[in-house]
Amino acid sequence: MENIEQIVLEILSRVQEKVHLESEAAGIEVEMSARHIHLSQEHLEALFGKGYELTPRKNLSQPGQYASEERVTVVGPKGMIQNVRILGPIREESQVEMSLSDLRILGLTAEIRESGHLSGTAAVTLINGNHVALLEQGLIVAKRHVHMSVEDAAKYGLENGQIVKVKVNGKRPLIFDDVVIRVSDKFATCMHLDTDEANACGYFIGMHGEFIS
Numbered sequence: 393m394e395n396i397e398q399i400v401l402e403i404l405s406r407v408q409e410k411v412h413l414e415s416e417a418a419g420i421e422v423e424m425s426a427r428h429i430h431l432s433q434e435h436l437e438a439l440f441g442k443g444y445e446l447t448p449r450k451n452l453s454q455p456g457q458y459a460s461e462e463r464v465t466v467v468g469p470k471g472m473i474q475n476v477r478i479l480g481p482i483r484e485e486s487q488v489e490m491s492l493s494d495l496r497i498l499g500l501t502a503e504i505r506e507s508g509h510l511s512g513t514a515a516v517t518l519i520n521g522n523h524v525a526l527l528e529q530g531l532i533v534a535k536r537h538v539h540m541s542v543e544d545a546a547k548y549g550l551e552n553g554q555i556v557k558v559k560v561n562g563k564r565p566l567i568f569d570d571v572v573i574r575v576s577d578k579f580a581t582c583m584h585l586d587t588d589e590a591n592a593c594g595y596f597i598g599m600h601g602e603f604i605s
Contacts, residue, residue, distance in 0.1 A: 419602035420538065422560050422583045423453060424590035427494055429464065429478045429518070430487040431525075436478075438525040439464055439518060446480040453582050454539060456481070466490070467517040470499025488516050488531045491588045495533070505532040506572060534586055537572045539579040548603060551575065558583060560601040563594025567604065 437444055440462065447461040463475045466488060473494060487510060495502055502514045509532075516531040517524065538558070540550065550556065552575035559567045560583070568589065583601050585593070593599075 419561075419600040420544075420558075420581055420583055421453075422562075422585060422595070422599045422601045424587060424595050425489070425534065425584040426587050427466075427473065427476055427490050428459075429466075429476055429489070430483045431478055432484060432486045433482050435486045435518070435525040435527065436482055439520040439523045441523075446478060446482065448480060452479070453580055455578060455580060464518045464520045466494075466498065467519055468495075468498025468500040471497050473497060485510055486525075486527050486530045488518070488527065489534045489586070490531065491586045492533055493588050500531065502531045502533050504535050506535050506537065506574070507532075534584070535572055536568055536570070536583075536585055536589060537574050538581070538583045540573055540575045540581045541579050542575060542577050544581040545573070545575040550603075557604050558601045559604050560585075560593050560595075560599060562590075562596060562599050564592070566593040568593075568601075 431439070436446070448458045449461045450459045452458055458480050460478045460480050462478045464478065465472050465474045466476050485508075487507065489507075490498070490502065500514060500516065505513060510530050513529045514531040515529060516527050518527065538556070540548075545551065550573045552573060554573045556571050556573060557567055557569050558571050559565065568585075571583070585595065
C-alpha cells in the first residue's frame with residue numbers, strides 16, 4: 393500500500409511539473425480589460441448615497457480587486473454608455489477607463505495614461521438614476537501594460553516603468569509596442585489590453601504573449 397501511495401505521489405508531482413513547464417513556455421497571460429470605473433468614497437456616495445459600500449460580485453485576476461454589482465452611466469456631449477461596471481475596492485481618486493471607440497460614442501477626448509496618473513486628465517460625468525457625480529478629472533484611455541510580480545520581474549530581467557514589446561498570440565497575432573511594465577508585490581503577472589486592442593489581435597480567453605527584443 394505504501395509503495396502504491398508513493399507511486400501516486402510521484403505521478404502527481406510529474407503532472408504538476410509538466411503543467412508548470414507548459415505554462416512557462418506559453419508566456420504571460422493576456423486579459424481584455426473592458427471599460428470600467430474606479431470610484432473614491434466621495435463619488436461613490438454622490439452616486440449611491442451616504443455611507444454606501446460596493447457589493448463584490450466577482451474576484452479579478454489582480455489580488456484584492458473585484459468587479460462589483462454596481463453600474464453607472466457615463467455621459468458625454470454626443471451620447472452615453474450605460475451599465476459601466478464599477479471595480480473595487482474604492483480608491484483615493486476616481487478614474488474612468490474607456491477605449492478610443494468608447495470616446496467617439498461619448499463625444500469626448502482623453503489622454504492615454506497609466507492608471508493613477510490623473511493630473512490634468514479630462515473631466516467626465518457619471519449618473520445613477522437621479523444621482524450625478526461630476527469628476528473634474530479622471531477620464532483616461534489606459535496605456536497598455538503588464539502587471540508583474542516582483543518575482544517574475546526578476547525572472548524576466550524587467551523593471552518597473554520599463555517599456556517593452558509584446559507579441560500576443562491571438563487569432564490575428566500582433567506585436568504591441570510601447571507596453572509599460574508595472575511591478576508590485578501586490579500584482580499577479582498579466583498583460584491588460586483594452587477592447588480596441590483585444591479586437592485588433594483576435595483576443596480569446598487563455599491567450600498568452602511573449603516579450604520580444
